[in-house]
Amino acid sequence: MNGYVTVLDSIPEETIAVLVYLIGSAIALWCWYGVTKRLPKPAGGFLWILGFAVLLTPTVSEGPNASLAPAIFGLLFGVLTKEQDLIWINASLILFVIGIASLVGYCWSTYVTNKAKTAVNTVKKNTSPL
Known part of the structure; x- marks a missing residue:
């Protein structure tokens, strides 16, 4: 057990915090996907995008020890302190x-739909009697 603690001591705290945050966000988005896949396609996809944006949109925190932080924390901090600039930026x-993400989702949905239509038309062409 002592060997594991010494390995963690050699890694900077900021790196551990970011890694834990990213893994936790991936787990949360995976669970959220389990919920949203049961919804109709446009609503489920948009709600997943909303969860993704809330969890993973980055911003730079303010102060002397400024670092990378999720924008939702900056937004909440701006609301609590009533700092309009911070609210609008985040x-x-x-x-x-x-x-x-909505634009990428729309393009992907259009691509998949057209690919499926092309596959169906190809199958119909190949099976039609001549």
């Missing part, structure tokens, strides 16, 4: 990620 970052 909300716009989250909305930007939602917009980009």
Whole structure:
């Protein structure tokens, strides 16, 4: 057990914190996917994108020890301190990620739909009597 503790002592705390946060976010998004896949396609996909954006949109925290932080924490801190600039910056970052992810999701959905239609048309062409 002492060997494991010495290994953790050699890794910087910030690296451990980011790693734990990313693994925890991946687990949370995996569980959230289990919930949203049972919903209709557009609603489930958008709710998954919303969860992704809330959990994983990055921002830079303020102060003397500024570092990378989730934008939702900056947004909540801005709401609690009633600092309008902080609210708008972090909300716009989250909305930007939602917009980009929605655009990528729409393109992917269109691609998959067209690919399925092409496959069906190819099967119909190959099976039609001449």
